[in-house]
Amino acid sequence: MRIGFFDGVREIGGNKILIEENGTGIIFDFGKRFSINNTYFNEYLVGRDWKGVNDYVAMDELPPFKNFYRGKLPLVKEPIDVDIKAVFFSHAHLDHIGLIDFIDDSIDKYMSNYSKEVLSFFIERGIIKRNISNVKIIESPVQIGPFTVSPILIDHDIPGAMAFKIDTGEGTLFYTGDIYFHGRFSERSFSFVEQAKNAHPYILITEGTRFGWGFVTSLTEEQLKEQIINVLEQCGGILFANPYEPHISRIQTFFEVANEKKRNFVVTLPYAFILKHYSDLGDTFAKDILSSAHTFVYKPGRELKDWEKAFDSKFVDAEYVSKNQKNIVMLLDFLSTPELIDIKPERGALYVHSGGEPLAGLDKDNMDILSNWLNLFNIPYFRIHSPGHAAQPDLLRMAKEINPEILLPIHTQIPERFEIVSNNVKILERGIMYDF
Ligand SMILES: [Zn+2]
Ligand SMILES: [Zn+2]
Incomplete structure (x- = not known):
């Protein structure tokens, strides 16, 4: 099995995770990076429309996924040769769903019912530029090639946020999405931790947004x-x-x-x-x-x-x-x-x-x-605000309790912080397909 992380690496947001086994791939989130991370494009300077996504691929702003982008135009770069079957969206924040309109209509897009409604909000507001085809509501496990993907509702500062359990030929993975422990629905997040812990997972892909933020607690x-x-x-x-x-x-x-x-x-x-x-x-x-x-x-x-x-x-x-x-x-x-x-x-x-x-x-x-x-x-x-992300002590407690064989931090500026509680942290680099 191989896993690649395209954005969301040593930065908050922009998650794009490709998991591949025997040539079949599934993706978790396909988000926009926050504007502070813009290098070549922004809301004014955009790629040339007639090039499809190729200006972004050429400038390394989008991964060269084969037959994945709208219109399925040939790419300007050697593509990553994986047959991508579906994309799973953990929740409808733009740093997780914001580039959905780049994905070809033929590809299945799984999300919660709430995320689908937020997507229609972004389309109505012109923030996402076109209607999206093949959106599927995921409420129970879905089988895609060698993978079984199970949604697990968690708490975050948007409703319908999900973590995922992914059963693969190599073992069980969990992906936290963005997670929170002080909200109205935080019993969901605690029960996710319990479920992940009991599964003795091979890999945990976890957010670490608040590492490095000055304050410790969350307000209810x-x-x-x-x-x-x-x-x-x-x-x-x-x-x-x-x-x-x-x-x-x-x-x-x-x-x-x-x-x-x-x-x-x-x-x-x-x-x-x-x-x-x-x-x-x-x-x-x-x-x-x-x-x-x-x-x-x-x-x-x-x-x-x-x-x-x-x-x-x-x-x-x-x-x-x-x-x-x-x-x-x-x-x-x-x-x-x-x-x-x-x-x-x-x-x-x-x-x-x-x-x-x-x-x-x-x-x-x-x-x-x-x-x-x-x-x-x-x-x-x-x-007067409290962010919808786990506070630093909560992140450490979660990682310690779940205790995966391998811990992969994303959506954080300081992935090393998990080393306080785990000897199994792998520090990732952007755009590399790692063997696991
Ligand atoms: Zn996020
Ligand atoms: Zn979020």
């Missing part, structure tokens, strides 16, 4: 709620909140703040899209929020699309929000920031940034723009 949603209520009580005006749109647990936290403070809950359309789609899957949090008599959808002045018109009975406009500021908690996504002009925030307004774009530390330009807006309106900015 309950603790975040307390902090939010504390600043809200001091300021007293309208609370603008900016959580990441697909992060339903965090949306729920702001909804609870609104309920406890007897305020109405107003959301912009991107949040309404997510709430509607999760609700259609049967998500009880999303259903409760959307069906509450105190939840409203903010209607922009522009012409509405068909799906947006479905919120007709819930719409409130800028004038309503402006007149009822002290009675409102409003989810305001970053791209809707100019609505502040019409809302005319009064004294006491506050802004809580909680994981939504721009990503603090990764997107300085947009952080500056946001802060200019808030300063102009004299709105204090509070970052």
Whole structure:
């Protein structure tokens, strides 16, 4: 068996993992690297469309996988000669799913039902550029050639996140995806660790995002709620909140703040899209929020699309929000920031940034723009957030407990940190097919 890691090596995000046995391959995640890792291309300078993916392959920004990319054009480079049958997506963050539109339509793409809805959100927002074919929901083990892939639900800061168990001819592998131990669904992550430990795995491929981050602990949603209520009580005006749109647990936290403070809950359309789609899957949090008599959808002045018109009975406009500021908690996504002009925030307004774009530390330009807006309106900015990744002690505990024969760290800047608890760590290099 061979395994290759293309991005996500000594960096956070961009995971692309190829596992091959007897010429048959499966891939885990096909993510975009964060923009700080851009070398030759960015959102402005992109590969020439008529070359397919070949500009990216030529510049070593995409691996030369044979018959894998859309249109199956011949590659400019000697291809990796593996017959890739399927791609499995651990969750729908862009650093794991963001390059899905480069993959040929004929290839099966497995993901959770939630990830599929988030994918439709990215397509609606134009973040992923085209519709994706052959998306399959994975809920039970799938057999692909010599591999049996079993999904295991875990906790992360997006719903429907999964780890995978992969049975191969050489032994059992586990891949954590991105994992978290302090959220609303963290019993799933603990039970994943238990399952992996009991399987005495050959290989564990694990994330290590927070190695090197200065703080040790994570805050629970309950603790975040307390902090939010504390600043809200001091300021007293309208609370603008900016959580990441697909992060339903965090949306729920702001909804609870609104309920406890007897305020109405107003959301912009991107949040309404997510709430509607999760609700259609049967998500009880999303259903409760959307069906509450105190939840409203903010209607922009522009012409509405068909799906947006479905919120007709819930719409409130800028004038309503402006007149009822002290009675409102409003989810305001970053791209809707100019609505502040019409809302005319009064004294006491506050802004809580909680994981939504721009990503603090990764997107300085947009952080500056946001802060200019808030300063102009004299709105204090509070970052009240807890990342959806295992804290450093949790990572060490997980690695120690699972105790694989070989530990492969990815999605981390400091893979060596696992050596504190394991003698079996292999430090990877990007783009090499390793024999196991
Ligand atoms: Zn990630
Ligand atoms: Zn993630």
